[in-house]
Amino acid sequence: MIDFRSDTVTKPSKPMRDVMHSAPVGDDVYGDDPSVNKLEAYACEHFNFDAALYCSSGTQANLLALMAHCERGDEYICGQNAHNYKFEGGGAAVLGSIQPQPIENEKDGSLCFNKIAAAIKPDDNHFANTRLLSLDNTIGGKVLSLNYLSQARSFVNDHNLALHLDGARVFNAAVELRVDITEITKHFDSVSICLSKGLGAPIGSLLLGSQELINKARRWRKVLGGGMRQAGMLAAAGQYALENNITRLSDDHANARYLASKLNELNGFSVDMSNTTNMVYATYSGNTEISKIARELKQQGILISPSKSLRLVTHLDVTKDDIDTFIRALSAHI
Ligand SMILES: *Cc1c(COP(=O)(O)O)cnc(C)c1O
Secondary structure (H helix, E strand, O other), X not given: XXXXXXXXXXXXXXXXXXXXXXXXXXXXXHOOOHHHHHHHHHHXXXXXXXXXXXXXXXXXXXXXXXXXXXXXXXXXXXXXXXXXXXXXXXXXXHHHOOEEEEEOOXXXXXXXXXXXXXXXXXXXXXXXXXXXXXXXXXXXXXXXXXXXXXXXXXXXXXXXXXXEXXXXXXXXXXXXXXXXXXXXXXXXXXXXXXXXXXXXXXXXXXXXXXXXHHHHHHHHHHHOOOOOOOOHHHHHHHHHHHHHOOOOHHHHHHHHHHHHHHHHOOOOEEEOOOOOOOEEEEEEOOOOOHHXXXXXXXXXXXXXXXXXEEEEEOOOOOOHHHHHHHHHHHHHHO
């Protein structure tokens, strides 16, 4: 199958499976799993944080960050399109008693500082305590500029807030900007990173922060049922992903640009040609039902999520030839 639905569909490669198979393991709840410990230490060193926590998913890593930064009755500010607001089941409110204060995202995915400032609550018993600003990078495939991140850091310093990054795809941002990951992460008090998207691990996310923050998060991870035992078999896949699958993300971005240009030539498709790393956004206004097109493509071994506004994602299991195959098949069906 050629699968454009998401970069979460990537499957562990043979060499990744081999390191999983031979990974030394122990009980991570006792802190005894050498492979988990190695991954967390590696992440601290490479991201320049004091502490790291291996988590089952990005949703869990974000929730733990929110619960470690905020207490019951506190508030975090984020974008309307923030993953941890829109796509995580309202977990912060449901499980953390933390109130989200969403702000409309600008076209480039950023949040306007004046709008954030206006949403910060005064110190008064009527209001929740505003504690944290949470940003996503990439967001909808778009990269926030380093300049914007540095402004965000000064902003939170001025307003006495902490700053969290939902960096599920932060490596896509770093690769696109051609900077070391720390040029992005240095602005934040905590960062979550998905190992199981474009990096190609089957499972797992990392949360990074101060020792104090990660101690709290580790406790909440256990409370939420996320304390895993011989998790080293999974952590080893994450380690392999960090050591081998980062620089190749630029291939995914080149493939996405290629896909965007080819798709834009087809009748009925209008493609967002702004830089969106490994994602291509397009609208379809042709006469054939998009769900019918998707069904026919599926019979030819190509998967897309059918919608009038399409999102197609490139990743390590999609090649340039696959894109040609897709464009050929698509032009026959529209
Ligand atoms: C996928 C994603 C997450 C959540 O990760 P899961 O592992 O699916 O829980 C969080 N934030 C962003 C921006 C994501 O794209």
